[in-house]
Amino acid sequence: MAKSEKPVVLITGAAGGIGTALASELQPDYAIVGLDMEGKQADFPLADVDLSDAASVRKALETIAETHGRAFAAVIHLAAYFDFTGEDNPLYQSVNVDGTKHLLDALQEFEVERFIYSGTMLVHRAGKPGETIDEDAPLDPQWAYPISKAKAEDAIRAHHGKIPYALLHLAGLYDDESAVPTLAHQITRIYERDLKSRLYSGDKRAGQSFIHRDDMMRLFRLAVEKRNELPADVTLLAGEEDAIAYEDMQDRIGQLIHGKNEWATISVPKPIAKVGAWIEEKAEPIIPDAIDKGEKPFIRPFMIDMASDHYSLDISRARTLLGWEPRRGILETLPSIVAALKASPAEWYEKHGITPPSSLESAKSCFSYALSKSI
Known part of the structure; x- marks a missing residue:
């Protein structure tokens, strides 16, 4: 494909349900390219990648660069391993943590206006009924998945280099x-x-707070649109305020x-x-x-x-910086x-x-x- 005149947005885990929905949300205004595991398909350019392998990540990004150049308006990092067993799994480290590091290291050779990470509110210490938590609430993840997400955020802080980033701490998803x-x-x-x-x-x-898929899509869109207006490193809690x-x-x-x-x-x-x-x-x-x-x-x-x-959220930062608040309710x-x-x-x-x-x-x-x- 020839290079698009639209700003380019790269999505990891792009062939999944959230990735394809997000691509549809952004496609009217952005050229969407994606990374996902071998064998995945999408209706936009997609490069095979193994996030646990640094060489594979570099190769996938070079494949994208051949057709879409080396400048991204945003890179939205959705790809992650998840299960609900509560048990540790090597993929939490190799995909969620090391994969994030490999991606950011490789992106240092590109122009990226904003790296947007799909995180979880569960990295925060839970509150009690009647309390709300905000972005300054202590980090205290309690089981394997949110622990790996918190470690991935540590990797972002250590490896973002020149790239501004936004950490989205998302509530439980539904549609x-x-x-x-x-x-x-x-x-x-x-x-x-x-x-x-x-x-x-x-x-x-x-x-626990929830977030409707439509509201999540709008959140990501606003984060992309306002990518150059946000602080260089910002964390945003996003979900319905009432738990x-x-x-x-x-x-x-x-x-x-x-x-x-x-x-x-x-x-x-x-x-x-x-x-x-x-x-x-x-x-x-x-x-x-x-x-x-x-x-x-x-x-x-x-x-x-x-x-x-108990996760009742104070979303005043997202409301102030993005003009976002949920329109749907569980x-x-x-x-x-x-x-x-x-x-x-x-x-x-x-x-x-x-x-x-x-x-x-x-x-x-x-x-x-x-x-x-x-x-």
Whole structure:
């Protein structure tokens, strides 16, 4: 492709769901190029990269330079390894931390007006119900994923060189049909009337901020548009200011799914809950796959320690520097998310990577059998 007259924006992890949505958001005004793993495809120029390999990163950037030059209005770093096991994984270091270092080291040979990092609010120490946190709140990540994100930010500070950067500390993502794993599993537990949906080991007044995908896209767009107006190094918290209490979320989900205004939630002491989670996790290998389908339990002991974590955000800095504030709300969007689940349960479970209950699998099998007979 010939060089574009539009400013060029480079996105890492560009072929993923967030990357493609962000590309669509920016394409009217910017030429989008991307980096992603080998075999990924997108409707804009994409170069294969292995972020854990410094030589691969340099080669990928040179490939981009051949067609789009060596000047980027912004580099948006989305690519990261993530799982919800709570366990450490070598990819947290090689991709999230070392990959960020390799990318910035290679970018020193380019002109970059702003490096924008997709971070998480979970790098901050959690507050308590009634408190809010801002960008000056202490950093105290509690499990493998946010620990790796905090280390990646350390790498940015050490290796950004001449490149200005913005660290976006984002709340939990959702859209009109899907939600982050914690909320998705909360919804499915209530949908299945699972006993665990009635139990909670933390402060039921605690909650976490969310951010709708549309609001996140607008946040990134504003960060790109105002790239030269921001401080050279800036951190911005972004999410809905009100953190909905776990108990209130339970009631709302129960009402939407089962028509009950209250979904009674019983407090369980943390030591008992941790023993139960530990037993469930250790028992998984001996439970027949016909029962649990080989899936490890979602709730792990490390989650119980964080059950009372509260993330209510002060977003005044994002409002002042970017003119950004959320336009969507999780409570207003929950009916749409639940409607998507009810409309196509199997598809919703698959989209969220959750093993469906046996009853749902049986219904799906019967439908498939009936359909095959009618063809």
